[in-house]
Amino acid sequence: MYQYMQKQLNPLDSIFNKALSGSMLFTNRQALRTDFIPENLPYRDEQITSIGQILSPILQESKPSNLLLYGKTGSGKTVVAKYVLNKFEEISKKNSKSLSVAYSNARLAGSEYRVLVDLAHSLSLDMPFTGLPISEVLQRIYNNISENNLKVIFIIDEIDYLAKHAKTSNDDMLYSITRSSEHLKNGFISIIGISNDLHFKNFLDPRVLSSMNEEEILFPPYTVTQLSDILHKRTESAFKKKSVPPGTINLCAALAGSEHGDARRAIELLRVAGELAERSDENEVIEKYVKEASQKIDKDRIYQAIKTLPIHEKAVLFAVDSTAENTTTGDVYNKYQQLCKKISLEPLTQRRISGLLSELDTQGLINASIINRGRHGRTKKISSLVTREVIIKVFNDDSTAHLLI
Numbered sequence: 563m564y565q566y567m568q569k570q571l572n573p574l575d576s577i578f579n580k581a582l583s584g585s586m587l588f589t590n591r592q593a594l595r596t597d598f599i600p601e602n603l604p605y606r607d608e609q610i611t612s613i614g615q616i617l618s619p620i621l622q623e624s625k626p627s628n629l630l631l632y633g634k635t636g637s638g639k640t641v642v643a644k645y646v647l648n649k650f651e652e653i654s655k656k657n658s659k660s661l662s663v664a665y666s667n668a669r670l671a672g673s674e675y676r677v678l679v680d681l682a683h684s685l686s687l688d689m690p691f692t693g694l695p696i697s698e699v700l701q702r703i704y705n706n707i708s709e710n711n712l713k714v715i716f717i718i719d720e721i722d723y724l725a726k727h728a729k730t731s732n733d734d735m736l737y738s739i740t741r742s743s744e745h746l747k748n749g750f751i752s753i754i755g756i757s758n759d760l761h762f763k764n765f766l767d768p769r770v771l772s773s774m775n776e777e778e779i780l781f782p783p784y785t786v787t788q789l790s791d792i793l794h795k796r797t798e799s800a801f802k803k804k805s806v807p808p809g810t811i812n813l814c815a816a817l818a819g820s821e822h823g824d825a826r827r828a829i830e831l832l833r834v835a836g837e838l839a840e841r842s843d844e845n846e847v848i849e850k851y852v853k854e855a856s857q858k859i860d861k862d863r864i865y866q867a868i869k870t871l872p873i874h875e876k877a878v879l880f881a882v883d884s885t886a887e888n889t890t891t892g893d894v895y896n897k898y899q900q901l902c903k904k905i906s907l908e909p910l911t912q913r914r915i916s917g918l919l920s921e922l923d924t925q926g927l928i929n930a931s932i933i934n935r936g937r938h939g940r941t942k943k944i945s946s947l948v949t950r951e952v953i954i955k956v957f958n959d960d961s962t963a964h965l966l967i
Contacts, residue, residue, distance in 0.1 A: 593799035594833035625750040633781030636824030668723040674735040711748040721755035722762035740773040783823030789815035
């Protein structure tokens, strides 16, 4: 029995010893994390300058204009915003100026309430994660800002999530914050909104639009050449010298460049390729591992996302895939009811299915865009972002979901 346990531990011992002896490839893995902010941000001087000029009244302790940063995923919006605000915090501290910077990713937060909790916590304000009306949370934040004369810049990443998924059509939270000066005796809140959706303002209530008083900055996609240069600089920080051949970097750049110039994707490819090479005891990250990394990233993200869905969400996803592109909630619900009958599943209400569609949209499995039709109200246009082949592959491994096919 003891010998058996020794044999079982040997694989872990090997892993531990390898980890303790240090990496043959990496010197600083942090440089390849999505939240890493490098000392220099190439090809974004124009955007950095524009943001700096717009926010410069901060140094006179005056309220700057609200800002909206647009661009595709991986175009540098978030890292540039954080980079510029870090610099403002440094210069404000040196000159004894007041500045508080708060950050929240609206999609990850998942609700208006959680976004406000992120803001409150960044101001060192205790706030329960649930249980209070939004109006109460806002009032506590305003009281704290007024009492301490705080100058606050609130970065709301994926702000379009709030516009598309607001619990009411009034977008109360955004509306209140954009008019926060009416509630504050001292201090101010300015917003930097970040969005991948160039048309997200179409989803906003007209009251929010009129009170935003914002300036807009567009972030164009990176070119393959620019991505390659960015990766070269990250490689110098993250890997040992001569461990990443130029061909590997160029392949990462080319693959990410084909997906709207996504720097985040390029860096993730390089990181995962490095990890795969390391696990194989390689002293170089050759191109083979980039190809494996690309497959792994796509397969892991989509397959696991679908596999872990509850059966009702799987049925909704299959219903979306089985209807015409840009279909409506009503059509999806009709197909969903048919699928439930097929597997003897009690269907949920249409209202609940509308909520599940929003959740699938959040996970990137479908696109559920809300179209504002003026006086005729809003409607959702829904289409699948996952191929039928992938859905069937996942469902075939599920004892219940395979009956939907």
